[in-house]
Structures are given as structure tokens and as C-alpha cells.
Amino acid sequence: MQTFSSNFLNWDIVQNYLPDLLAGMWVTIKLSAIILSCGLIVGTGLALVRMARLKLLNAIIIVFVDVFRALPPLMLLVVAYFGMPYLGLRLTGFPIACIVLAGVLAAFTEELLWAGLSTVSVGQYEAARSTGLTFFQMMGYVVLPQAFRLIQAPLASRIIATTKNTALASVVAVPELLSQANTAQGYSGNATPLTAAALGYLIILLPMVVVARRLERAGATR
Amino acid sequence: MNDFAVNFFNLQILSRVWPSLLQGLMLTALLSVVIVPVGLAIGLSLALLNTLRICALRWAIVIYVDLFRAFPPLVLLIYVYYGLPFFGIDTDAFWSVVLALVLNTSAYFAEVFRAGIEGIPHGQIEAARATGLGSFQAMRYIVLPQAIRNMIPDLLSNVLESVKLTSLASAVTLPELLRAARLAQGNTVNATPLIAASVIYLAFLWPLVRLTTRLQRRTLAGQK
Numbered sequence: 001m002q003t004f005s006s007n008f009l010n011w012d013i014v015q016n017y018l019p020d021l022l023a024g025m026w027v028t029i030k031l032s033a034i035i036l037s038c039g040l041i042v043g044t045g046l047a048l049v050r051m052a053r054l055k056l057l058n059a060i061i062i063v064f065v066d067v068f069r070a071l072p073p074l075m076l077l078v079v080a081y082f083g084m085p086y087l088g089l090r091l092t093g094f095p096i097a098c099i100v101l102a103g104v105l106a107a108f109t110e111e112l113l114w115a116g117l118s119t120v121s122v123g124q125y126e127a128a129r130s131t132g133l134t135f136f137q138m139m140g141y142v143v144l145p146q147a148f149r150l151i152q153a154p155l156a157s158r159i160i161a162t163t164k165n166t167a168l169a170s171v172v173a174v175p176e177l178l179s180q181a182n183t184a185q186g187y188s189g190n191a192t193p194l195t196a197a198a199l200g201y202l203i204i205l206l207p208m209v210v211v212a213r214r215l216e217r218a219g220a221t222r
Numbered sequence: 223m224n225d226f227a228v229n230f231f232n233l234q235i236l237s238r239v240w241p242s243l244l245q246g247l248m249l250t251a252l253l254s255v256v257i258v259p260v261g262l263a264i265g266l267s268l269a270l271l272n273t274l275r276i277c278a279l280r281w282a283i284v285i286y287v288d289l290f291r292a293f294p295p296l297v298l299l300i301y302v303y304y305g306l307p308f309f310g311i312d313t314d315a316f317w318s319v320v321l322a323l324v325l326n327t328s329a330y331f332a333e334v335f336r337a338g339i340e341g342i343p344h345g346q347i348e349a350a351r352a353t354g355l356g357s358f359q360a361m362r363y364i365v366l367p368q369a370i371r372n373m374i375p376d377l378l379s380n381v382l383e384s385v386k387l388t389s390l391a392s393a394v395t396l397p398e399l400l401r402a403a404r405l406a407q408g409n410t411v412n413a414t415p416l417i418a419a420s421v422i423y424l425a426f427l428w429p430l431v432r433l434t435t436r437l438q439r440r441t442l443a444g445q446k
Contacts, residue, residue, distance in 0.1 A: 201293065
């Protein structure tokens with residue numbers, strides 16, 4: 001038991017590495033904020049573009065969405081990070097992680113929202129237009145609110161999954177929480193930094209999980 | 223343009239690294255074949271235990287499910303892989319991956335099964351019990367068959383996610399498909415192995431993606 005607490009819950013070690021861990025947590029929060037906002041906006045945009053039903057454009061969107069849903073996000077990250085130099089492009093890990101993970105979220109959002117939009121009945125669209133609303137007013141005030149309600153539970157769990165995926169950025173040398181903890185663990189020969197990182201993730205994610213659970217219940221009883 | 227083909231779609235390179243990619247694919251398949259059934263079994267057991275309505279047990283299950291759904295799988299994996307040796311437990315990369323991903327996916331599966339079982343109207347169970355079935359029989363013959371049919375889209379998309387998660391094994395140097403591709407890319411100084419691995423993933427997972435899309439749309443339409 002002694003060895004457990006000194007190796008996993010060692011306060012001295014936490015104090016030593018706390019600045020690094022906090023810096024890592026800040027990077028994780030920044031990453032999540034950028035990825036979530038870009039992913040949701042782009043995903044919504046793609047679903048709206050898809051409503052225009054232009055054949056070629058829709059085919060491109062469908063291929064993008066399917067590829068980004070089928071491939072493991074880590075595979076996409078690695079292809080982007082290690083493949084890009086062959087194109088003569090050099091980007092650091094942070095922007096690449098943002099682009100790739102936002103792309104993954106956008107793909108899932110588009111897919112869900114498109115399903116939600118096609119579930120809202122045609123009468124709603126027609127009624128909105130016949131009261132004189134423009135296309136964007138109709139979407140903004142009538143259709144999108146209903147569609148988002150329909151998909152709130154799966155969308156919430158996708159947002160959580162995306163936030164968790166920011167840990168993947170450690171693989172492409174982004175100094176976020178996991179990579180800081182991993183480095184500290186290596187230097188100190190002690191697993192406590194990993195425990196601290198795990199706690200950090202729980203602090204960020206548990207509230208999201210609780211909200212998601214509420215939404216699931218709400219969706220199920222409606 | 224030629225440069226692009228040489229660096230990304232190089233058949234010579236592909237034929238050189240093909241055997242190691244195939245080995246990586248086998249390892250990915252092996253991981254999936256171990257993790258998915260075990261995760262399903264534990265998830266189902268947790269959901270069944272949940273129906274016993276024992277208060278303490280229910281809380282324990284909620285904590286298990288929420289904890290492992292909140293834990294980023296990569297963090298869990300690193301924790302298992304680098305943490306267990308401090309206990310004097312020799313961690314083999316393969317079993318670390320299995321343990322971490324089973325903890326993760328079983329939590330998701332438990333949640334899907336729980337929702338599915340609770341979605342079956344209570345009258346069904348009462349009717350089953352009234353005909354003289356035991357509570358186990360009612361679960362086995364009446365509730366589960368209906369529940370599982372409703373759960374198929376969610377189960378399938380969780381299976382897809384589990385298979386994708388096996389790529390995390392590369393972080394603990396297990397040479398599954400992604401890591402094999404990375405090593406091959408390093409050795410050949412060419413991006414072709416990465417593209418090839420992506421295409422292999424796509425070949426296996428795209429059909430699954432299409433299927434989940436279709437099934438999910440059907441449930442959403444039915445839900446309204």
C-alpha cells in the first residue's frame with residue numbers, strides 16, 4: 001500500500017510538475033475549444049450546403065464524411081502530420097490536430113444533423129416558407145432548432161468523444177495534458193503525474209458526461 | 223504531380239512494405255476479435271445486473287460506466303501500460319491494450335444495453351411473468367430479443383468505434399496496422415505506407431459506416 005501511494009499519489013511529485021501539468025491542461029482546453037467550435041460550425045454548414053442538393057457537391061460531402069467517420073482519428077492525424085512534409089508543407093502539431101479533429105467532428109455533426117434535418121417533416125419547411133420567412137430564417141428559427149433537439153443526445157456524446165480525442169494530439173508532439181504528464185512520468189520515474197492528468201481529464205469531462213446523461217434521459221422519455 | 227505519385231502512391235514501396243502491413247492488419251484484427259466480444263459480454267452483464275435493482279450495485283455500475291466513458295482511452299491505456307509495472311505486474315503491450323479498451327468499450331456497451339432493456343415496456347415483463355416464466359426466462363426470451371433488435375444501430379456504431387480505437391495500440395509500440403505503417407514510412411522515407419494503411423482501414427470500415435448510417439436514420443425516423 002505504501003508503494004502504491006508513493007508511486008501513484010505522491011504529493012511531492014505533483015508539486016514538482018504542477019506548472020507543467022497546468023500548462024498542459026490549458027493547451028487541452030484551448031484545443032478542445034477550437035476543435036469543438038470549428039467542428040460544429042463546419043458540420044452544420046456542410047449539412048446546410050447538402051440541403052441545396054447539388055449532385056457533385058453532395059457526393060464530395062458524403063465521401064468526406066464517410067472517410068472521416070471510417071478512419072481512426074489517430075490514423076488521420078498521423079497521415080496529416082507525417083504525410084504533409086512530403087508535400088513540402090510544414091505545420092506544427094497544434095494546427096494539424098485542430099484541423100484533423102475538427103474535421104472528424106464536422107463529419108459526425110454533418111451526418112447527424114442531416115439525419116435530423118430529413119426527419120423534420122416537410123410541412124414544417126413549407127409552413128415556414130409560406131409565412132414569408134427566407135431560407136435562412138426558416139432554418140434558423142424553425143428547422144434547425146427542431147433538428148438539433150432530435151439529435152441532442154448523440155451529438156452530446158460525440159462532443160465528449162471529441163474532447164477526449166484531444167489526448168491524441170500528444171502523438172503529434174502537442175504539449176497538452178497527456179503529453180506533459182507522460183514526460184513528467186518519464187523524468188520522475190513515478191506514475192503520479194499520470195494520475196494527476198487523469199484527474200485533470202475527469203475535471204473537464206465528468207460535467208459533460210453528466211449533462212449528456214440528462215439529455216439522453218430527456219430524449220428517451222419524450 | 224509526378225513527385226506526388228512517387229511519394230504517396232508508390233507501387234514499388236507498397237510491394238516492399240506489404241507483408242509488414244498485412245501483419246499489422248492481422249494484429250488489428252486480433253485485437254478487435256478479443257476486445258469486441260469481451261466488451262459486449264461485460265457490457266451485457268452490467269446491464270443485466272442493473273435490472274436486479276440493488277441500490278449499491280446500481281451506483282457502482284453508474285460510477286463504472288461514467289468513469290470509463292469520461293476517461294480518454296489513450297490516457298487509460300498509458301496509465302495501464304506505464305502504471306502497472308509499479309505494482310510489479312509485468313505489462314505486455316497487447317494485454318494492456320486489451321484491458322484498457324475493454325474497460326472503455328464495456329462501459330459504452332453497458333449503457334447501450336441498459337437503455338435498450340429499459341426501452342422495453344414494463345407490461346411485456348409482467349405479461350411474461352404472468353404466463354409463468356421466471357424472471358430470468360422473461361429476460362432471456364421476451365425482453366432481450368426485442369431490446370437487442372432496437373439496439374442494433376447503437377451496438378454496431380460502438381463496434382465500429384472499438385475497432386477504430388485499436389489504433390491507439392500504436393502508442394504503446396504494438397505493431398498493429400497504424401504502427402506498422404508508421405515504421406514502414408520511417409524506413410522507406412515515403413508516405414505510401416500511410417496511404418496504404420488508410421485504404422486498408424477504409425476497405426474494412428467503410429461498409430460498416432454505411433450500414434450504421436442507414437440503420438441510424440431508420441431509428442431516428444421511427445423515433446419521431
